[in-house]
Structures are given as C-alpha cells and as structure tokens.
Amino acid sequence: MNEMDKEKSIIELEYNLICDFIKLRNELGLSxxxxxxxxxxxxxxxxxxxxxxxxxxxxxxxxxxxxxxxTLSITKIKE
Numbered sequence: 001m002n003e004m005d006k007e008k009s010i011i012e013l014e015y016n017l018i019c020d021f022i023k024l025r026n027e028l029g030l031s032x033x034x035x036x037x038x039x040x041x042x043x044x045x046x047x048x049x050x051x052x053x054x055x056x057x058x059x060x061x062x063x064x065x066x067x068x069x070x071t072l073s074i075t076k077i078k079e
Contacts, residue, residue, distance in 0.1 A: 013077070014055070021061075022050050028068060039067045 001009070025035050025046075032046040041064060049056045049064075058072065065071055 015052070018050060018052055024065075024068070024070065025050075035064065039064045 025032070028035070030038070032050070033043045036043040036046050041060070045060065046064070048054050049061075061072055
C-alpha cells in the first residue's frame with residue numbers, strides 16, 4: 001500500500017468513526033446540546049467532532065461516550 005492509499009484509508013476509518021458517533025447520538029435520541037450536558041462538555045465540542053473540523057482526542061471521545069455506557073476499542077480492520 002503506497003503512502004497515498006494509507007492516508008486515504010486513515011481518513012475513511014476516521015469518517016466511519018464519526019458516522020458511528022452520530023448514529024449513536026441519534027439512536028439515543030439526544031440533541032448535541034443534551035449529549036453535551038450529560039457528559040460535561042460544551043455543545044460546540046460535539047459539533048466539532050461531528051463536522052470533522054478537528055481530529056477528536058481519544059480522551060475527549062471517551063469522556064463523551066462513557067456516561068452512556070460506551071467506550072472505544074481496537075478492532076481488526078476487515079480486508
């Protein structure tokens with residue numbers, strides 16, 4: 001895999017993570033504001049993650065997910 005393909009793969013994995021994050025928030029029936037209030041962050045942090053304006057830090061994602069009973073994990077990439 002060349003360097004360009006590696007970068008494309010990383011972008012796709014991050015995109016999928018953000019899509020899963022948005023899907024979870026919607027499944028929980030939460031607005032960005034409600035999610036932010038329940039996990040102690042500002043709404044803008046949820047919006048920044050969902051709009052892919054910044055790469056979310058792992059500790060931020062964990063802080064947001066934990067109150068809802070979720071965490072991050074490492075899984076094998078399907079080839």
